[in-house]
Amino acid sequence: SQQGEEDPQALSIQEGENATMNCSYKTSINNLQWYRQNSGRGLVHLILIRSNEREKHSGRLRVTLDTSKKSSSLLITASRAADTASYFCASWNQGGKLIFGQGTELSVKP
C-alpha cells in the first residue's frame, strides 16, 4: 500500500530553474517527510514538516503542507546539476510503518 502518490513521475529542467514536486497522501498524518535518493544509493532525509505547520524552509528547499487536501509540495529553487536525483515523500501510518510514495525523478541539465 502506498501512502503517498507523487506527481510528476519525472521532471526535466535546466540549471537555475525551479523544480516543484507534489505528493498526495491518503490517511491523517503527524508529519510528512521528503527524502532524496541518488542513483544506486540509500535515501537521505531532506526535511520534515509537522501536521500543524503549513510551510517550512531549509536552504533552497521549501515544503508546503495542506492537510485539508492531504497534499504536500517540495520546491527546489535555483536548481543545480547536482540536484539530479529521485525525490520521495513519506509519512507514518497508525501502525508505525513509514510509507513512501513512488517518487519523482528529477533531471537538471547544465
Added chain:
Amino acid sequence: DGGITQSPKYLFRKEGQNVTLSCEQNLNHDAMYWYRQDPGQGLRLIYYSQIVNDFQKGDIAEGYSVSREKKESFPLTVTSAQKNPTAFYLCASSSFREHIGTEAFFGQGTRLTVV
C-alpha cells in the same frame, strides 16, 4: 561515526539458495525497517521492528524472514520461496518521540541478483 551499515553492497544468489543481508545501526534507534526497491519504483516495506524480539510483516513479506535479537541488528533472509528476489534492498532505522515517528536514516543498500 553514527550511522547505519548494510552489507554486502552486492550479493549474488543461486536458484534455491537462501541468503542473508546484514543491517547494523549505532544510532540507538528502537525501530528498524527493510524495504525493497525495483528499478524505477518506490520503496515497498518488507518487515519492520519497533522493539527488540518483536517484528511485523510489511506489505510484501512473503519469501522473506527477519530476526531482531539485538537493538543494533536487523538481518533479512531472502529465502528460496521468494521467486523474484532480484532487487535493491534498503534498511532504515528511526526513533519515536511521544509515539510519533521522526526522520529515518538509511543504509547504502544491497543489490541482490539471482544468477
